[in-house]
Amino acid sequence: MNEARYQALKKLGKAAIRLAQALGVEVSFAREEAEGENQTSSVQERATVIEDAPRVEVPSRTPRVEGVGAPPASHEPRWILTVARGGPLRLATLLYRIARGIARTRRMARCTGAVVFHLPVEMVAQHLGVDRTTVWRWAKVLKAAGVLDWRTHYGTLNGTTVATGTVWAVRIRPGRAKLTYDDLTHPWRNLEEDIRQGATAWAWRRVRPDFKTLLLWALGARRGPGAPAPEGAVGPWAIPYLQEAEKGQLPGLITAIAEHLEGLLRDYGNRRYYAGLLWKVVRGELNPWALLNAIQRVQVDMREGWARRPGALLASRLKA
Numbered sequence: 152m153n154e155a156r157y158q159a160l161k162k163l164g165k166a167a168i169r170l171a172q173a174l175g176v177e178v179s180f181a182r183e184e185a186e187g188e189n190q191t192s193s194v195q196e197r198a199t200v201i202e203d204a205p206r207v208e209v210p211s212r213t214p215r216v217e218g219v220g221a222p223p224a225s226h227e228p229r230w231i232l233t234v235a236r237g238g239p240l241r242l243a244t245l246l247y248r249i250a251r252g253i254a255r256t257r258r259m260a261r262c263t264g265a266v267v268f269h270l271p272v273e274m275v276a277q278h279l280g281v282d283r284t285t286v287w288r289w290a291k292v293l294k295a296a297g298v299l300d301w302r303t304h305y306g307t308l309n310g311t312t313v314a315t316g317t318v319w320a321v322r323i324r325p326g327r328a329k330l331t332y333d334d335l336t337h338p339w340r341n342l343e344e345d346i347r348q349g350a351t352a353w354a355w356r357r358v359r360p361d362f363k364t365l366l367l368w369a370l371g372a373r374r375g376p377g378a379p380a381p382e383g384a385v386g387p388w389a390i391p392y393l394q395e396a397e398k399g400q401l402p403g404l405i406t407a408i409a410e411h412l413e414g415l416l417r418d419y420g421n422r423r424y425y426a427g428l429l430w431k432v433v434r435g436e437l438n439p440w441a442l443l444n445a446i447q448r449v450q451v452d453m454r455e456g457w458a459r460r461p462g463a464l465l466a467s468r469l470k471a
Contacts, residue, residue: 228247230325231243231244231247231298234293234296234297234298235292235293235296235298238281238285238288238289239289239292239293241279241289242275242279242286242289242290242293243293243298243299245275245278245279245362245365246275246299246319246321247321247322247323248362249268249270249321249362249365249366249369250265250266250268250319250321250322250323251266251323252366252369253266253268253366253369253370254266254323256366256370256389257370257389257392257395257396257404258396258397258400258401258403258404259392259395259396259397260395260396260397261397262324263323263324263395264322264323264324264326265320265321265322265323265324265326265328265329266320266321266323267318267319267320267321267330267334268318268319268321268369268370269304269315269316269317269318269319269339269340269369269371270316270317270319270365270368270369271316271317271352271368272286272287272316272317273352273353273355273356274352274355274360274364274365274368275317275365277355277356277358277359277360278359278360278361278362278365280359294328297322297326297327297328298321298322298328299319299320299321299322299328300319300320300328300329300330301317301318301319301320301330302317302318302330302335303316303317303318304316304317304318304335304339306338306339306340306342307342308342308343308346309343313342315339315340315342316339316340316352318330318334318335318339320334337391337440338444338447339371340371340373341447344454345373348373348374348375349374349375349377350373350374350375351375354375354376355375355376358376360376370386370388370389371386371387371388372386372388386408386411386415387408387411387412387415387443387446387447388443389404389408390408390429390432390439390442390443390446391439391440391443393405393429393432393433393439394432394433394435394439401433405426405429405430405433406422406426408425408429409422409423409425409426409429410422412425412446413425415446415450416446416449416450416453416461416462416465417453417461417462418460418461418462421462424462424466428442428469437469441469442469445465445468445469446465448468449461449464449465449468452464
């Protein structure tokens with residue numbers, strides 16, 4: 152090793168030696184190497200430093216999961232793969248992810264077998280890029296396999312009975328999905344209000360809704376293509392599912408819903424009152440559907456302009 156090369160290494164010597172020592176490698180650069188007294192030893196020592204140094208690998212980042220309350224990175228459980236392939240598997244995967252997102256957002260118990268939600272089939276078809284008749288054909292295959300159950304939901308619009316969308320019962324654990332009478336008679340949406348706000352499936356006919364939009368619709372937070380997405384997914388629509396939530400998650404969930412109701416009814420400072428109503432629902436002392444319907448009636452009164460004290464109006468109707 153010549154003198155110029157030795158001097159170049161000397162400038163980096165302290166830092167290089169510290170690094171090598173931290174890695175557990177013995178490094179020894181003698182001046183005799185530069186003077187050519189032991190060229191063979193120099194080559195051996197330098198080779199030892201390079202070959203014996205341990206390699207440091209930086210682990211790759213785990214990609215983040217999309218959407219509000221979205222499920223883990225796996226798109227479908229193995230038990231679905233045993234009953235669905237091709238197009239039906241695409242539909243089952245999408246509905247399973249929505250059901251898992253609802254279960255996580257509403258903090259449902261881990262033993263929950265199926266999740267029921269309302270979502271127009273037109274929006275599902277638009278997201279998948281197929282015709283709605285294709286979705287119906289795939290859904291029939293999945294229904295025969297027990298993965299899901301579905302029915303058209305009906306409501307009123309200007310005094311006339313009309314279809315409001317589709318009610319889905321989707322299994323998130325092995326078993327057979329089945330809709331109940333309460334699932335079909337529940338007032339899933341206020342169609343007149345949604346039409347006024349442009350939150351209809353017809354409005355999405357030329358725009359592909361993303362997964363987050365479908366999840367928020369299924370949670371009850373509906374919007375049109377041009378409207379901003381809601382800030383949160385916790386609202387009155389979660390009240391009927393409080394009894395299905397895990398006990399450890401109930402305090403935080405009830406606090407979040409109570410704060411939402413406090414702002415929704417412009418009754419600031421009475422969060423504890425709304426939290427008390429929600430705890431009555433959990434204990435079975437108050438029918439969750441009765442509470443939800445009373446809140447929706449008060450909202451209509453607020454829009455009509457004569458409910459000056461919405462919180463007091465809600466309390467009087469619940470007492471009655």
